[in-house]
Amino acid sequence: xxxxxxxxxxxxxxxxxxxxxxxxxxxxxxxxxxxxxxxxxxxxxxxxxxxxxxxxxxxxxxxxxxxxxxxxxxxxxxxxxxxxxxxxxxxxxxxxxxxxxxxxxxxxxxxxxxxxxxxxxxxxxxxxxxxxxxxxxxxxxxxxxxxxxxxxxxxxxxxxxxxxxxxxxxxxxxxxxxxxxxxxxxxxxxxxxxxxxxxxxxxxxxxxxxxxxxxxxxxxxxxxxxxxxxxxxxxxxxxxxxxxxxxxxxxxxxxxxxxxxxxxxxxxxxxxxxxxxxxxxxxxxxxxxxxxxxxxxxxxxxxxxxxxxxxxxxxxxxxxxxxxxxxxxxxxxxxxxxxxxxxxxxxxxxxxxxxxxxxxxxxxxxxxxxxxxxxxxxxxxxxxxxxxxxxxxxxxxxxxxxxxxxxxxxxxxxxxxxxxxxxxxxxxxxxxxxxxxxxxxxxxxxxxxxxxxxxxxxxxxxxxxxxxxxxxxxxxxxxxxxxxxxxxxxxxxxxxxxxxxxxxx
Amino acid sequence: xxxxxxxxxxxxxxxxxxxxxxxxxxxxxxxxxxxxxxxxxxxxxxxxxxxxxxxxxxxxxxxxxxxxxxxxxxxxxxxxxxxxxxxxxxxxxxxxxxxxxxxxxxxxxxxxxxxxxxxxxxxxxxxxxxxxxxxxxxxxxxxxxxxxxxxxxxxxxxxxxxxxxxxxxxxxxxxxxxxxxxxxxxxxxxxxxxxxxxxxxxxxxxxxxxxxxxxxxxxxxxxxxxxxxxxxxxxxxxxxxxxxxxxxxxxxxxxxxxxxxxxxxxxxxxxxxxxxxxxxxxxxxxxxxxxxxxxxxxxxxxxxxxxxxxxxxxxxxxxxxxxxxxxxxxxxxxxxxxxxxxxxxxxxxxxxxxxxxxxxxxxxxxxxxxxxxxxxxxxxxxxxxxxxxxxxxxxxxxxxxxxxxxxxxxxxxxxxxxx
Numbered sequence: 001x002x003x004x005x006x007x008x009x010x011x012x013x014x015x016x017x018x019x020x021x022x023x024x025x026x027x028x029x030x031x032x033x034x035x036x037x038x039x040x041x042x043x044x045x046x047x048x049x050x051x052x053x054x055x056x057x058x059x060x061x062x063x064x065x066x067x068x069x070x071x072x073x074x075x076x077x078x079x080x081x082x083x084x085x086x087x088x089x090x091x092x093x094x095x096x097x098x099x100x101x102x103x104x105x106x107x108x109x110x111x112x113x114x115x116x117x118x119x120x121x122x123x124x125x126x127x128x129x130x131x132x133x134x135x136x137x138x139x140x141x142x143x144x145x146x147x148x149x150x151x152x153x154x155x156x157x158x159x160x161x162x163x164x165x166x167x168x169x170x171x172x173x174x175x176x177x178x179x180x181x182x183x184x185x186x187x188x189x190x191x192x193x194x195x196x197x198x199x200x201x202x203x204x205x206x207x208x209x210x211x212x213x214x215x216x217x218x219x220x221x222x223x224x225x226x227x228x229x230x231x232x233x234x235x236x237x238x239x240x241x242x243x244x245x246x247x248x249x250x251x252x253x254x255x256x257x258x259x260x261x262x263x264x265x266x267x268x269x270x271x272x273x274x275x276x277x278x279x280x281x282x283x284x285x286x287x288x289x290x291x292x293x294x295x296x297x298x299x300x301x302x303x304x305x306x307x308x309x310x311x312x313x314x315x316x317x318x319x320x321x322x323x324x325x326x327x328x329x330x331x332x333x334x335x336x337x338x339x340x341x342x343x344x345x346x347x348x349x350x351x352x353x354x355x356x357x358x359x360x361x362x363x364x365x366x367x368x369x370x371x372x373x374x375x376x377x378x379x380x381x382x383x384x385x386x387x388x389x390x391x392x393x394x395x396x397x398x399x400x401x402x403x404x405x406x407x408x409x410x411x412x413x414x415x416x417x418x419x420x421x422x423x424x425x426x427x428x429x430x431x432x433x434x435x436x437x438x439x440x441x442x443x444x445x446x447x448x449x450x451x452x453x454x455x456x457x458x459x460x461x462x463x464x465x466x467x468x469x470x471x472x473x474x475x476x477x478x479x480x481x482x483x484x485x486x487x488x489x490x491x492x493x494x495x496x497x498x499x500x501x502x503x504x505x
Numbered sequence: 506x507x508x509x510x511x512x513x514x515x516x517x518x519x520x521x522x523x524x525x526x527x528x529x530x531x532x533x534x535x536x537x538x539x540x541x542x543x544x545x546x547x548x549x550x551x552x553x554x555x556x557x558x559x560x561x562x563x564x565x566x567x568x569x570x571x572x573x574x575x576x577x578x579x580x581x582x583x584x585x586x587x588x589x590x591x592x593x594x595x596x597x598x599x600x601x602x603x604x605x606x607x608x609x610x611x612x613x614x615x616x617x618x619x620x621x622x623x624x625x626x627x628x629x630x631x632x633x634x635x636x637x638x639x640x641x642x643x644x645x646x647x648x649x650x651x652x653x654x655x656x657x658x659x660x661x662x663x664x665x666x667x668x669x670x671x672x673x674x675x676x677x678x679x680x681x682x683x684x685x686x687x688x689x690x691x692x693x694x695x696x697x698x699x700x701x702x703x704x705x706x707x708x709x710x711x712x713x714x715x716x717x718x719x720x721x722x723x724x725x726x727x728x729x730x731x732x733x734x735x736x737x738x739x740x741x742x743x744x745x746x747x748x749x750x751x752x753x754x755x756x757x758x759x760x761x762x763x764x765x766x767x768x769x770x771x772x773x774x775x776x777x778x779x780x781x782x783x784x785x786x787x788x789x790x791x792x793x794x795x796x797x798x799x800x801x802x803x804x805x806x807x808x809x810x811x812x813x814x815x816x817x818x819x820x821x822x823x824x825x826x827x828x829x830x831x832x833x834x835x836x837x838x839x840x841x842x843x844x845x846x847x848x849x850x851x852x853x854x855x856x857x858x859x860x861x862x863x864x865x866x867x868x869x870x871x872x873x874x875x876x877x878x879x880x881x882x883x884x885x886x887x888x889x890x891x892x893x894x895x896x897x898x899x900x901x902x903x904x905x906x907x908x909x910x911x912x913x914x915x916x917x918x919x920x921x922x923x924x
Contacts, residue, residue, distance in 0.1 A: 178731070
């Protein structure tokens with residue numbers, strides 16, 4: 001598969017240039033203001049366990065050595081405000097990544113995993129570039145490449161599906177999810193309605209995005225975050241991405257609307273969105289779905305679906321806690337089927353075709369401040385948050401034989417529930433900020449614990465040290481013919497120590 | 506000289522001596538510009554300034570700070586400060602309608618102005634009434650954009666970090682501008698937007714708070730978390746949380762930001778004179794490269810870096826003591842409020858064990874808004890945590906009553922600020 005390098009399609013480029021010129025023209029009246037910030041960042045992670053896929057002992061070896069430059073610019077020119085965020089990333093190919101790449105070249109050559117560094121890790125792109133202006137006191141337009149976040153959920157995503165996420169370089173672990181979200185070219189209109197204590201937001205996506213910008217992108221090419229036992233296995237050597245599928249075409253125009261407001265002590269929102277199935281599904285070569293795939297085993301597609309959601313959030317004084325919920329109905333979520341391999345040991349499971357089912361996602365969360373000052377000497381109250389997240393497949397029928405993912409035999413259950421908790425602490429006037437995040441897969445087993453500490457060093461330097469520890473979850477070893485591996489099992493043998501040093505400006 | 510003459514002369518000398526004796530015994534008057542510091546304190550304590558002894562104008566904690574933590578005080582000649590006539594006029598008009606409800610420790614019938622312009626020291630609710638004056642007295646009007654910088658200081662290392670914030674506060678009741686003293690149904694007291702602009706990792710982070718007129722209702726607060734680009738509801742107890750990584754709690758803004766009825770007990774200790782900064786000079790200069798140029802009233806050279814070039818003058822103050830609720834970090838707070846208008850110059854905070862913890866100062870100043878309103882508010886202040894040996898110095902560019910509406914301070918604007 002060839003990766004397009006141009007960050008913005010020509011039509012979009014022309015629009016953005018036009019908007020920038022308009023803004024520049026307007027600058028003649030009011031003096032322009034400009035602000036440039038950003039950071040230079042070095043990050044490294046070390047394997048704390050051996051990856052069974054390789055012959056060598058990988059424990060203690062570098063799995064990542066990454067350098068990032070991010071430029072974040074704001075300009076105000078007359079009535080226009082322009083925002084641009086550019087990011088360039090270069091990674092050093094560690095011995096571990098070199099071993100994975102050699103394994104790809106030896107076993108599954110021909111795909112992008114054979115040039116792993118450029119496909120999975122290195123990048124240079126204009127992540128956001130938009131112009132913003134007020135059409136009136138109440139109506140604000142934001143036009144261009146941007147991020148829009150809806151919903152309330154932490155860790156996982158229910159209504160936060162305007163954009164896909166790029167999970168290739170650090171799975172779901174990077175806490176600043178603005179760094180993982182894949183911005184889109186949007187017209188975003190916000191209308192304030194103070195009489196009703198709320199705001200109406202309209203989104204329109206004209207379909208000018210790059211082929212890789214819709215849906216989530218996971219590591220299918222055999223890198224360090226490829227779920228086990230497929231590290232060093234490039235699935236994209238036998239499959240391809242199809243961004244032009246009739247059920248999910250990147251050129252499709254999509255839209256959404258959200259009302260968010262307050263009613264007494266409660267915040268609420270109601271939203272509708274046309275979007276793309278966040279996770280890709282495989283249009284199997286053996287059971288094609290509305291189009292014959294070009295890839296040997298099939299093509300990955302993101303079928304379009306409709307999402308309707310509501311959120312509620314409010315402070316409950318008797319228990320001194322903030323309670324939140326998010327309820328999301330997704331019409332025509334897409335799944336792969338076929339838990340038995342057509343040719344065990346040769347072909348992966350999940351090639352039984354695509355099935356569409358409606359789902360209902362429920363999130364319940366409680367945020368509570370805990371006073372641990374006398375117990376562990378924190379300098380202020382600590383934020384504790386516990387969250388329940390469940391996705392139910394409506395009209396579920398076990399005979400449908402829906403799989404969790406292609407490449408695994410585990411069948412999806414009616415309910416997939418996860419429980420997560422987070423405790424954020426602060427010491428020394430917020431200079432030292434430890435945090436513990438934990439999750440438990442209530443439906444399939446296994447979980448994670450992520451202790452971390454952020455250290456603030458003056459105005460300019462920030463240090464983060466984090467351990468990513470996974471437990472439980474049945475593993476699938478290389479050569480196993482069948483498995484009951486689930487989400488947490490994907491991360492088995494992949495505990496990491498992560499260190500990140502940032503110099504901001 | 507015969508004996509009679511000699512006796513007469515001796516009597517006159519004695520009488521003259523007796524007449525002059527009080528003058529000889531009185532303290533010497535020190536000049537403006539005199540500096541009270543650890544080296545000069547003992548000598549100056551018995552001397553006077555504007556007719557009052559220095560000792561009588563230093564609180565026990567001021568002396569402690571001078572002797573143990575390097576605080577110094579440069580004297581200036583005092584000058585009168587008059588609140589805006591509109592405030593006094595509306596106070597006079599409404600005085601008859603206002604009453605104190607002892608059962609709820611709250612105010613009834615207030616619409617604008619000071620609810621309790623004449624507080625008696627003998628009044629058992631004097632402390633609460635004075636804090637209500639500060640809360641409702643609207644000394645500053647709307648604050649459209651105030652550059653608010655926090656300088657994080659370490660006693661040993663000096664300036665460690667700078668955070669730059671912007672604040673927008675819209676007063677919904679007690680308004681002294683426009684046709685009406687309130688907007689909407691009068692249930693909201695104020696709306697406040699506070700968001701960071703520097704450094705990069707906190708740029709865009711901010712809070713939006715609605716405070717209600719009814720003190721039985723807790724604040725509604727939201728935070729915008731830029732890294733996940735989402736607004737999140739905050740606990741109703743956020744009023745007693747620290748502001749970012751500063752020494753100050755939200756409750757410490759202006760000395761006492763919460764309704765007095767949220768405290769377990771508020772009492773008036775008495776009236777006295779103290780030295781205070783009542784004529785603070787311009788504290789923030791835009792576009793300068795160095796901290797010394799940007800914050801001209803901060804002494805960056807003298808350890809422990811908690812001092813100011815602003816000068817202190819004698820002011821008569823109320824001494825008010827409060828005992829916060831159990832969940833609050835403080836065991837006790839003492840504030841020193843001008844007797845002529847409800848502005849706090851100094852505060853002392855004690856922990857739950859009763860140990861001295863924090864020492865705050867506010868440099869009050871008179872600022873005229875574009876509508877002519879004469880606001881009295883702080884331009885700078887030192888917030889010293891003596892236990893941690895750290896301080897936060899806040900420096901502000903106070904602007905008041907510029908064109909602004911309630912719709913400029915909304916949750917949507919918080920999200921917009923977080924671009």
